[in-house]
Amino acid sequence: MPTAIAVTSPDLVLPPTDQQTPSAALLQPPDTQPLDAALADMQVLLEQHGYVIVLYPANIPVAHERRLHTIRSVMESDRIALLKLDLPPLGVAVLVRQIRQLSICDFSAGVVASAARLLSHYVYAGALLSSVARLDRVPVSLKAHAKSWVPGSQFAVLANPDPQLVKIGTGELAGPEFATQLIFAKGQLQSEWVTASLAPAWRVQKIQESALPKDSPGWWGTSRMIEFAAYLPDISVLYQLVSSVRREMCSWCGFELIGDRCGFCLAPLVPPENQTRPGRVLSIGTQSVRHGP
Template sequence: MTHDQTRSASVVALLADIPSTGHLGGSQAQRFTLDGHDLAEQSGAFVDYARYHAAGGVRVVALYPRWRAERARRAVAFARGAMREDTVAAVGVDLSPLALSLIADQLAYLCPYLPAGIIAGLADELPRHTLAGGWLRNVANLATIPISVPQHLGSFAPGVTYLALCSPVPQVTRVAKGETASVSQLPFRPQEPVQVLHSSGANFDTAAFEEQFLPSLQAVAARRLPAQPLGPLYWGSPKYVEFVAFSAHPRALTEPARAVRPTRCTWCGEPTVWAVCRFCGAANSVPAQNPRTGGRPSAPAPAPGPQHSAPPAAPAGSGQPPSAPPAQPRPAAPAPPAPTPGSSPQPTAPRRPHPPEPVEEDDIPVPQALPPLPEGPGAAPPGASPPTAAAPPAADPTESAPSAFRLQTAPELGARPLSPLPPASGGGDARPHSGPADDRAPGRPADPGPRDPGPPDDGTGDPRWAQGVSAPRAPK
C-alpha cells in the first residue's frame, strides 16, 4: 500500500487492566493499569510513554473501555497538557475485556503499515468483523448491554441461560436448556476459517457453552485463556464465559482497512474517519462510510409505497356537487385514494431510490374540477333536469319588506318638505310620532346645514304629532 505523502508512525496503548491474549505473538499493545492513589501516580507511566514517542515523531493511539473511562480520559488529558501537543488520541471502545484485548493487539500489528489516523479509525471498524459476547446464567446486573424487563425477571428462574453479544451489535437472547444454537440465530459469522478465544469466571462450568454454542460457530480452533480481571465487572456476575470469534484468513485485516473512507484533517493533516479529529479536535467533513463487507447478508430494504395522486374530478353528468377535500396533515406512508365509481384506476410508477425525488405538486391534495358556469341568468347548471312549469316571477324585495323599512326614492325625498320641530316654548304636550315612514331613509346621514324653524305649529297641521304629549324643551 503506497501513499503520496509521508505516513505518520504510531503506537497503540491500552489504558485498562486487560492482559494480552498472546494470539499475535510479539505484536501487542502497551498496557497501563492506571492504578494509584492520585492522578500523578495513575498517569505517570503513561505520560512518560507518550512523551518518549512524541519526541521521536510517533503518535499514540490510546484505547480505553467506555464502561470504565474516567481514569483513562484524565490520563490522556494529563499527557496532552504536559506535552502541549496533539500527538495523543483517546479512542473509546465498547467491548468486553477479552474482545478489547484482541482488537488492541490487532491494531498494534497494523501500526507499521497504516497511518495513525487510520489506526484510530479501525478501532470502530474491526469490531464489526468479529463476534464477541458472553454465556451467562444471570443478566439482572448486566449494565453494559441493554436488556428487557422479562429478561431481567427471567434471571431469577433456575436453569436459565442467556447469550449476550457486544459486537457487531449488542443484543441478549435466551437459550433453551439443552438446545444447540444455530447459525441463523447469530447476527454475524466471521469469514472462514473461524477461530475462537474464550475465558470463564472462577469455578464456572463451561460444559454447556462448549456443547451448545461452539458447534454452531464451526470453528477450526478454540483456545481457552485465563480469566480477565475486569470480566466480572463487565458482565455483572462471576459466573460467565466470554468469547470472541474472528477470521484467521490472511486477508482478514486487509478488508477492514479498505472499508474505511478517511479524509485528511484540515488542521493537523492526519487522516480521520470521524467528523471530529481524535488528535487535534478539528471539525471535518468526512464521506459516508462503506457498509460492512462479508458475513451474513442484510435483509433487503422494504419497497417504497405508491405515490399519492390527486383525487379524480367528478364527471359532468353525475349531478354531484364538487367538493374540496379537507386540509389534513400528510401521513408518513399515504395510501392511494379509492377511485370514484365509473372511473378506471390509474397506475403509479415506483419511486427511484437514488437520487431522492423532490416533492412534486401531484403529491399535494388538490380540489376537484368545477363544472362550467351557466351562460344566462335563467340557464340551469349542467346535469340539472329542465323545469316542468314556468316559475312565477320573483317578487320585488322592496315591495315585500315592511313599510317601516322600505327605501324611498330620490323624487319622493325631494318633493316632500321636512316638517319643522315644535317650538320650545309651546305649552302643549307633544312628542314625535313613530309613523310608518320617516323623513329620510334608514342609514342616510342627516343634513349638516341649518334648518328653518318656520312658523310655529300647534301640532294640528301635522298628523305625526299627537295631542296630550309633552315635547322636550330645547336648551336655552
C-alpha cells in the same frame, strides 16, 4: 517505524498471533505512577515511534481517563490518540490485538487510529451468564429478568455489534456471516456451551481459551459467566478490509482517516461541500470486502 499502541490494563494485551505482532505499552493509573513519570514514559514512546494510539475501555475509572487527557494536554501533542472503546473487556482486548497487527502495516497513524471504529463492527463479543438480574450493558426485558431467578437458567448475551439476549434452550445468537476465530475466558460458571454449541453454530475456524479480564464480572454483572469474542484473525484480511475504505484528510487536524471520524482529534468528517479547503483523498480500492463462511 510502527505506531505505538498503548493500553490501560495488562488484561488488554493478548498473546500475539504471529512473531511480527508487537506488544502494547501499559499506561499506569494515577494511584500507581506519579504524573512526571507518566509524562516521561509518554515522551519516550513518542520519540521512539512518532505517534501513540491509546485504546481503553469505556468503563475505565474516571481518574485514569482524566490522567490520559492530562498527559496529552500537558505535552500539547497532537500525536497522541485517545480512543475509548465501548466493548466488553475481552472484546476490547481482541480489538487491541487487531490494531497492534495493523500498526506494522504501511498505513499512516491516522488510518490505524480510525480503523478501530471500523473493526469494532466485526467483533462479536458476548457472554454466557447464569443471571441477567444485574446486567445493565444490554437491554434486558422484564421476562428475562424473571427467568434469571429460576435455578439453573443460563443466558447467551451478545453485546456487540448488535445486542441480543436468548435463554439457553429457547433460541440461538445470530453470529457473523464471515470466517472467524473464537476466544473465550471462563469465570465461575461451569459449562461447555461456548465450545460445544456456539462455536459449531458460528462455524468458527479455531477456538482459543484465555484468562478472564479482571473487569469482566463487573461489566457483565456476575462472576458466574463465560465471556467470548469472535473476530477476524488474519492480518491479510484486516489489511484488505481497511484498504478497501476510501481515505480522507481531517479538515481539523490534517490527519489521514477512514470512516466518518478522525481517530486523533475525534472531529467528524466534513462533507466535501462544507470544506473550506480542498482535501487530498487517497483511495486504495472501493469495493466492499466479503469473507467466506
